[in-house]
Amino acid sequence: MRQDLTALAGAGPVRQRPASGTAWLLLSPLLLWVAAFVVAPTLIMLVYSFCQRGTLGGVVYDFTSENYWAVLDPTYLKILIRSIEFAAVTTITCLIVGYPVAYYIGRAPERRRNLLLMLVMVPFWTSFLIRTYAWVTILKSEGLLNSLLLQVGMIGQPFEMLYTPGAVIVGLVYTFLPFMILPIYTSVEKLDNALVEAAFDLGAGPVRAFSKVIVPMTSPGISAGVLLVFVPALGLYAVNDILGGGKVDMIGNVIENQFKGGARNWPFGAALGMTLVVAFASALWYTGRRRPH
Amino acid sequence: MVAAVGVGCQQSSKHAEINLFAWSEYVPQAVIDGFTAQTGIRVNYETYASNEEMLAKLVSGAQKYDLIQPSEYTIEALIKQNHLLAVDWSKVPNFKNIGPQFKSLPHDPKTKYSVPWMAGTVGIVVNTEKVSDPINGYNDVFQEKYRGRIVVLDDSREIVSWALATMGKGPNDVTSGTLAQAKGILERWLPLVKVYDSDSPKTALLNGDVDLGVVWSGEAALLYAEDPKFKYVLPSEGAHQFLDSLAIPADAPNPEGAMAFMDYICRPDVSKLISDDFPYTNPNLEARKLLEAEAVANPASYPPGDPKLSGFAEIGEAAVEIDKLVTDLKAKG
Numbered sequence: 001m002r003q004d005l006t007a008l009a010g011a012g013p014v015r016q017r018p019a020s021g022t023a024w025l026l027l028s029p030l031l032l033w034v035a036a037f038v039v040a041p042t043l044i045m046l047v048y049s050f051c052q053r054g055t056l057g058g059v060v061y062d063f064t065s066e067n068y069w070a071v072l073d074p075t076y077l078k079i080l081i082r083s084i085e086f087a088a089v090t091t092i093t094c095l096i097v098g099y100p101v102a103y104y105i106g107r108a109p110e111r112r113r114n115l116l117l118m119l120v121m122v123p124f125w126t127s128f129l130i131r132t133y134a135w136v137t138i139l140k141s142e143g144l145l146n147s148l149l150l151q152v153g154m155i156g157q158p159f160e161m162l163y164t165p166g167a168v169i170v171g172l173v174y175t176f177l178p179f180m181i182l183p184i185y186t187s188v189e190k191l192d193n194a195l196v197e198a199a200f201d202l203g204a205g206p207v208r209a210f211s212k213v214i215v216p217m218t219s220p221g222i223s224a225g226v227l228l229v230f231v232p233a234l235g236l237y238a239v240n241d242i243l244g245g246g247k248v249d250m251i252g253n254v255i256e257n258q259f260k261g262g263a264r265n266w267p268f269g270a271a272l273g274m275t276l277v278v279a280f281a282s283a284l285w286y287t288g289r290r291r292p293h
Numbered sequence: 294m295v296a297a298v299g300v301g302c303q304q305s306s307k308h309a310e311i312n313l314f315a316w317s318e319y320v321p322q323a324v325i326d327g328f329t330a331q332t333g334i335r336v337n338y339e340t341y342a343s344n345e346e347m348l349a350k351l352v353s354g355a356q357k358y359d360l361i362q363p364s365e366y367t368i369e370a371l372i373k374q375n376h377l378l379a380v381d382w383s384k385v386p387n388f389k390n391i392g393p394q395f396k397s398l399p400h401d402p403k404t405k406y407s408v409p410w411m412a413g414t415v416g417i418v419v420n421t422e423k424v425s426d427p428i429n430g431y432n433d434v435f436q437e438k439y440r441g442r443i444v445v446l447d448d449s450r451e452i453v454s455w456a457l458a459t460m461g462k463g464p465n466d467v468t469s470g471t472l473a474q475a476k477g478i479l480e481r482w483l484p485l486v487k488v489y490d491s492d493s494p495k496t497a498l499l500n501g502d503v504d505l506g507v508v509w510s511g512e513a514a515l516l517y518a519e520d521p522k523f524k525y526v527l528p529s530e531g532a533h534q535f536l537d538s539l540a541i542p543a544d545a546p547n548p549e550g551a552m553a554f555m556d557y558i559c560r561p562d563v564s565k566l567i568s569d570d571f572p573y574t575n576p577n578l579e580a581r582k583l584l585e586a587e588a589v590a591n592p593a594s595y596p597p598g599d600p601k602l603s604g605f606a607e608i609g610e611a612a613v614e615i616d617k618l619v620t621d622l623k624a625k626g
Binding site for chain 2: 053055056075076078079140141142143162163241246248249254257258261262263264265268
């Protein structure tokens, strides 16, 4: 994971060389991993998505395209759009909160840097679900935050926080913030201070130096962070269930219901999943093509 | 002694273990340990959180199970697809302790395949400190004045069955006509709901985030044990009685061991252990006699009177329609 982040964040112009046998050998574990855990499951889903529903779950191998027509139903499009909105708000919030943190850590003296990085990682030592349930204790109407606010007299009666869209965003931002901070940090760490000084010497103010020099120089970290937050935030539905009370469905909830809920409609769940995969892949391909190399 | 071990060896290699695939938080460790101590058969306990999750793993065949613990409609579907092994009742003599009202039910009409584990209902929990008006049925719960104070199970079929009950229909009376009418009712009800939670609906009630709930009776029994202000009401319009049973998949590697386990849990003293940990309605009448008076007096476990109860039947493609109906309504809110 760490290597991936560094590679993503540090992706600069690289001289192309024809791959040698050794290179392929070194690459083979990764290729096998991708084939077994990415390509194969995706192909199985692709096949399932064109099958018919089995009585006890599973699929019947009879070709049909009706699952994809069902995806186009306004309800599912609406749920998909709402999921994208939640993921987008999460990503933007993580960027606004995470960038200054990453910048500060990246510019801190080396000794302190490791301690600060450690603090970013500490939450990973506890299960994600337990940390999310901890937020229930904080946000519930007789919870820690409400008691605190009541005590200092900021509010007259408990404030409804748990089971609201705001609680879902808080939970998502909390979960994904490290994934924004770490790649930006690796970019900031590599940032050549001489270039920033040069910007100031040439008469740029702090705003211009930031927007014209620092942001472009750290943009690989920013795009890696955005990707690492947005994609999983779109699929994560546990936070929505625990902190949002499951009041509105996310696209992940709908897909889960097809496999583990009463509908037992694997082919439709597979079609929804494939639609997401195709949407992501085209978005990535499109942005990749537009970026000048 | 040595000779006995030597003779038993051949047998024990065949009968040494059973794979139990059951609901999470439903089989006390004491029962598993007791069974192993008694028979020498080791139990591998794997858990699931929904009937459909169990079906997915069972049908995939990746792992062979000796015992599963499906609910009534899932048993019906499994029997219809020839996925279950008939129980040899001569190997399960303690089955006589199970009450007659839990035998020969529509999902296993000839009582050939399943041993009831626990029964329960889905009913209404009222925090009587916060809600003073009498609550007798679903229509009393889903009122405008309780907007944002209700928790319900996150289960489309359950939710639809409540609307059907207020229409005077049973939970299996699912046609396009009845579903359309139910949709009209749920359109008014669902916007009032604050939390959907099937896993632990008691949490929102205990935390004081909601005051009313339509939840599993086991959750209600735990709430009542915590604080008697949480009253359990079986809806006057009719309620779902679920019945989870042990059954043996047709391809079970060790059906003998599975039947030994079935017999073991039908022993009154063992069945009582299950009730102690999971206060649902125990179908084992002999075990009920061993329970403490206050456990039997818990109205969520043993509802008084003669409530209108019905089980879920397998409804095939209508399940897809029900899922879509609730998803549509939730997306609107």
